[in-house]
Amino acid sequence: MTAWDTQKKARYGRIEAGSRFAEGKVVSKDALPRFLDAVLKPGDRVCLEGDNQKQADLLARALADLDPARIHDLHMVQSGVVLPEHLDIFEKGIARRLDYSYSGPQSARIARMLFGGQIELGAVHTYLELFARYFIDLTPNVALIAAVSADRDGNLYTGPNTEDTPTVVEATSFKGGLVVAQIAEIVDKVPRVDIPGDQVHFLVEAKKPFYVEPLFTRDPGAITETQILTAMLAIKGLYQPYGVTRLNHGIGFNTAAIELLLPTYGEKLGLKGKICTHWALNPHPTLIPAIEAGWVEQIHCFGSEVGMDRYIEARPDIYFTGADGSLRSHRAFCQTAGLYACDMFIGSTLQIDLAGHSSTVTASRIAGFGGAPNMGSDPHGRRHPSEAWLKAGAEADPASPAPLRRGRKLVVQIGETFGEKNVPTFVERLDALDLADKLKLDLAPIMVYGDDVTHIVTEEGIANLLLCRDADEREQAIRGVAGYTDVGRGRDKKMVEKLRERGVIRRPEDLGIDPLDADRRMLAARSIKDLMLASGGLYDPPSRFRNW
Amino acid sequence: MTSWYEASARQRIDALADPDSFEEFIGPEEREISPHLALFDLPEQFDDGIVVGKARLSGQPILVAAQEGRFMGGAFGEVHGAKLTGLLRAARELRCPVAILFDTGGVRLQEANAGEMAIAEIMREIVLARAADIPVIGLIGGRAGCFGGGGLIAGCCSTLVISEHGRLSVSGPEVIETNRGADEFDSKDRALVWRVTGGKHRYLVGGADLFVEDDGGAFRQAAIEALSRPAALDILVLADEQERLERRLARFGAMNEARDIWAALGMLRPEAVPGLATEAFLAEAGHKREHAHDAR
């Protein structure tokens, strides 16, 4: 007789084993090591929150302290490899296999451990893709999550940094898995219920808030004149002609410059209300001046950002907030919004090759993908039209009859031709290929593929890849904006001139922009303090950004 | 609004002086560069990081020196120091007031001996100038602040103007942390650094005389005001200064948090002081701060 409820029984066994260390659902901090030892089994698939920002740091430390003789060969499935403990467990043999998305803070160490064979890599994913697999073939047996507070029934308040939690819990709890939540405190009544208690099995009181990385704060004081020039090019050369109202900005100084140029340069061009009204975006402090000047209708967020809580609570017309007033973020839905409901993604990268493929992989660092492959991809399932989408589609495929011609999402790579330490952005061969060799990967880790990229913006101008008719034109269009890098200096000057005549390449002067006008005085805010003042004192900048 | 904090040395002089009135001495075309930096294979700057010259301020002749805080942290070297020493000697001969636009972390490690000597020479020149009743004013509001030897020189000036971004001290935050540990002073806690060395605190506790917005026009107005203040330095002034400092020590010596000092001064909400806009801050601090009276 086939048994069809083995997972249900297994979960019941875990709950029984764990309850010996709990009062109701609450496990004390002291009992945590023994509790984890009791509820985990060797070879379990475990999701440890490891989000982009918030970290279940108490549970991570406890996991790393387990005895590998008793708990070993775990298969970790998590969005972010962020804390040292996330890799310690592999070094100790507690975990063996890893499927994940983003490893920015651990990019050097994870590279060493992958090369050294200490981690068996499943795959590196984009966030939405990993979430999708939680429901098909990477369903967790145990989820170790982070919440702000809980009541004794297990109802959780995840607050502004809700991020991945609802997705993780949905996949785990409804498929026989165990959900253990780290919280700062138990309360009588949570401010709002983000996760209903019957989906949560155990609570551990950490007595202090979970750790959050301030990832999306860019100091306006660090924005250079060249970055301002690229921002001016983007606004006048892309946002304006395509009429981009719905968009996502990848994090970076170029996009921060665009955000700070809207109330000034954008205003001068008469673009308020015509562009940048609806956003899939984390609460970037650099968007505050544009919000205050009335540019923005609404923003949906992947997560929150340190210091922005009070500002968000005071702007419920703009942000998604719960009945308690605080932000409700949701990475899975925001990623979906960025895929289907936005007409543009614009972000920066470390390397671009002659086909337009881009990657952030270097010889010694593996940062993973995060959300960019999803945000920077053209969704073939999209059916609703918009001005920008149809216009881009017509440029890409002028021959097809209009009713059968799908539109195109604008996917823009923006940055200076030389990056940090004067390393060229444009290369003939991506470092990602070397990595694929070394790790014997089926695919080189490409962030955005060349056939998804529609435009490249550098200080030399804008290359419109939609208008390129073949691979040669595409290569020369890229060389034509690659400045004084080897790739740029290797251009076919005649061909680049022809491309410029056709409008495939547009230089600042073609758009009526004088590079000498790219001045820091054009920024709506030139310092973190200016941002704080623009918010009416509602924005609380983290200490590292203060100079007053 | 020109941000003083963001401006270069030359842009600050432009903002301070009457239009078209500035004439540079020993300009970059003279190439009076440091004789030492090449030994360390370090980049040189044609003016060695300080711009000196004469100008007019509201019609009145002044001599000006402006440090470039982004070149080697505005630090003093042999030539850099000599330009300021020479300027101060000229001030005495011409009987002309001096404005020093500070933006310095102290003395260059690579030119330590020459730099320290320059600090001492500059301090003596300021004292001699003031003994002859010539004002020597200091303006502080740049990225590097006014630390080390710069702090010592500032202490000799007749009037100090500071903005909230400005910092004034001798030992820098990292030096204190290295010597005393992070528990004593966490140099990464920037809010703390500004509570201890920043413009608002210096103004409140009497270490600086005029507090201004981070704006070229505001510094200019304050400089005009500063030049009209008493500049003489004699034994009576020193005695007053001694008394003032003893009083400060008696009043605040037992406190180890700036907010306690501000509370003792009568500031209504000490924790809100750093966030106050300039007008609101001056409205309250103006009559509650420790006054320098005649002593500087």
Add this chain to the structure above:
Amino acid sequence: MEKLSFKFQTNRAAGGDKSKTPKNAIVGVVASGNLEVLIERSQPPGECSIEIATAAHGFGPVWEAVLSDFVTRNTAGGLKISINDGGARPDTVALRLAQAVRKIEEDKA
């Protein structure tokens, strides 16, 4: 520090009324990623000479390309350009050169 030196011929002389515009102009600051550019009106009108001291070694060909484009696109005749470079990127170099030429042509002496 690497020292580089270039001489270009050009038929585009620096503008501005020579009696009114200054004999020299300076822009920029020597810091990481930045540079200072000193321009002097001291060469014969058809010539532009450029002296560079740079902290970033081995970028000779890039300097040549940047400066050659600069001389082609700007009115650089008669100018001696002296650069102290803290490792600035080519786009910053091009920007400072353009700022310096504008300054010497437009500033009042």
